[in-house]
Amino acid sequence: MFVKNRQLLQLVGQLMGEASHDAAPLLTYITWHVVRTLAPMTSHPVVRQQFGGSRVATTVYMLGRCYVDADAALPFAFAHVFARRWLQAESVRDVAAMEEHIRHEANASMAALPWMDSGTKGVALKKLSTLRTIVGRPAQLASDQALELLYPYLAALGSGGSYLDLMNSVRSMQLRYAKRLLRTNGSAGSDLSVPLTAVNAFYLPVYHVMVVPAAILHPPFYVAGYPQSYNLGSLGHVLGHEMTHAFDPDMGLYDRDGRRRDWWTSASRASFQSRLDCLRQMYNSLPWAEGLQYGDYALTENFADSGGLLKAYRAFRTLEGGTRHSPPAALAGFTDQQVFFLSSCFKWCSTEEKQGPGWYSPPIMRCNVPLMNMPEFAEAFDCSAGKIMNPVARCNFM
Structure with a gap:
């Protein structure tokens, strides 16, 4: 027997033991969930009953189910079909080069950190240099x-x-x-246990690898032929975000070999924690939070958003003035620096229902808070000192 979730199996065993005098209700409950899971794989009529007889809803569900099942059963084959049709080799090379530029700037920034001691810094730099990156597919x-x-x-x-x-x-x-x-x-x-056709990117600490699936190498995250200022602000921010996860409060506890061990000295950890506390308080106090504690719920993602944007921005500044493309009409009138910041937010544009706190802060916060912590943004758009986008106090991890 292959057990994917040992804790769940232990819980079921515990419940079975507690219900040993009358296990019928629990067995009925488990049986129903098995039936509910397997029923959609039997026939259209069975699924149609679940949707009140609607043929349209049944067809839409079955198509989605086929997609999900194929992706789960044969993820690399599924990604291969997608990539063969929609992944351009030039885009892969461009994004791989973008990642190298961001990594180079991240290395230089980390080497200059005044609050991290030399021992911790040496381990961190080695972890950064050994990070593997998969762009598109393996x-x-x-x-x-x-x-x-x-x-x-x-x-x-x-x-x-x-x-x-x-x-x-x-x-x-x-x-x-x-x-x-x-x-x-x-x-x-x-x-690799990640969906390779997802419009997303991932850092996997056990493998110490960053995965950038083929599906995210498309608008609005990446637009072939657009200026570097746009693509670095958009997809470059995502790359920097995942790179930053290797050092976040949770995944930063893994070493470069994927082993969970705390390689930070107590002094460096304390300095890092004080900066995290600043970020936590900022997210919790902003009006967009509407009373929810996003600074606590989404701390690792907030840290990756802010750190990732700074990494991408530094890469942009080193490449500024290099190979250029004519900006599209929508970007006419903006400077390269303004385009970078605009594209960092454009990818978060969305309409969504209000939900409770989850892994991420709301898009409006993912857009604005990292910009608030960058004086370069306030300078680019001439924000008045003391205004919300140009605060007096910022959270600084450098």
Whole structure:
């Protein structure tokens, strides 16, 4: 048996023990959840019943379910199909170069940190230099032949049977393959647990790798042919954000080998904590928070947003005046510096329902708070001193 969640299994065992005198209600509850999970894989009529007989809702759901199931069962093959059609090799090279520029500036900034002692700084710089980056998809899995070797068990699947039988067979074979993989060194990056077609990016501390899926290399995050000021402010900010996660309050406790250990000295940790406290208080006190404690709920993401924008901005300043493209009409009249800041916020533009606190602060805060902490923004847009976007007190991690 392959247990993905040991704590959940322990909880079920505990509940079964407590209900040993009358386990029927618990067993009925578990059975219903199994049925509810598997029912959509049986037939359209069963799914249609769940949607009150609506054919349109059923079709939309089934299409979405097929997408999710295919992505979960064969993530690298699914990404391969997407990349073959929509991923441009030039975009991959451009984004990889962008990441290198940001990393170079991050290295220089970290080396000059006055509040971090030399011992902690040495470990941090080594962690930054050994960070692997995957842009688009893993290079070693970018061919049909490589994917056939990765999914050898698919050849044993027949074309008959129900969709439910097919999915159960795939999952069973995946688990057996994973069990064999545990006994070998495996293929680097062949078990990354991230959706490679997601419009997102990820830092995985156990692998010490940053993943930039193919789906995010498109507007509004990245626009081929647009000025560097735009792409660095938008996608460059995302790259800097994920890079910063390697040193955030949670994932910064992992070393470059993916082992969880605190490599900070107590003095450097205390200096870092005081700066985090500043950021926490700023987010909690702003009017956009509407009384919610985003400074606490989303601290690691807030830190990555602010640190990531600063990294991207420094890369932009070193590249400013280099290769240029004619700005599109929408950006006419803005300086390169203004375009950088505008694009850092444009990607967060959205309409959303009000929700309770989660992993992230609201888009309006993700846009504005990192800018508030950068005097360069206030200078670029001539913000009056003391106004909300040009505060007297800022949070500084440099």
